[in-house]
Amino acid sequence: xxxxxxxxxxxxxxxxxxxxxxxxxxxxxxxxxxxxxxxxxxxxxxxxxxxxxxxxxxxxxxxxxxxxxxxxxxxxxxxxxxxxxxxxxxxx
Numbered sequence: 001x002x003x004x005x006x007x008x009x010x011x012x013x014x015x016x017x018x019x020x021x022x023x024x025x026x027x028x029x030x031x032x033x034x035x036x037x038x039x040x041x042x043x044x045x046x047x048x049x050x051x052x053x054x055x056x057x058x059x060x061x062x063x064x065x066x067x068x069x070x071x072x073x074x075x076x077x078x079x080x081x082x083x084x085x086x087x088x089x090x091x092x
Contacts, residue, residue: 033088040081044074 042048066073 029088033084036084037081037088040077040084043077044081046074 066076
């Protein structure tokens with residue numbers, strides 16, 4: 001009975017290929033982190049404008065209620081930003 005498991009194509013990667021793959025993975029993580037943090041901060045400080053007819057039906061009603069409350073939307077975006085910073089720090 002054979003318990004050996006082979007994953008992938010079986011080709012051995014060189015050190016430079018692993019190095020490039022690690023740099024690309026790190027660059028992808030940093031880019032995604034920057035995008036998410038910028039979106040969170042933009043929502044928290046209301047930096048991005050929304051169109052007049054954005055949303056429809058119950059989604060627009062719920063979003064409008066959060067905006068009218070005055071504190072809920074900034075709280076939501078602040079928590080989103082803090083959690084994203086925490087997750088990106090935990091991955092580093």
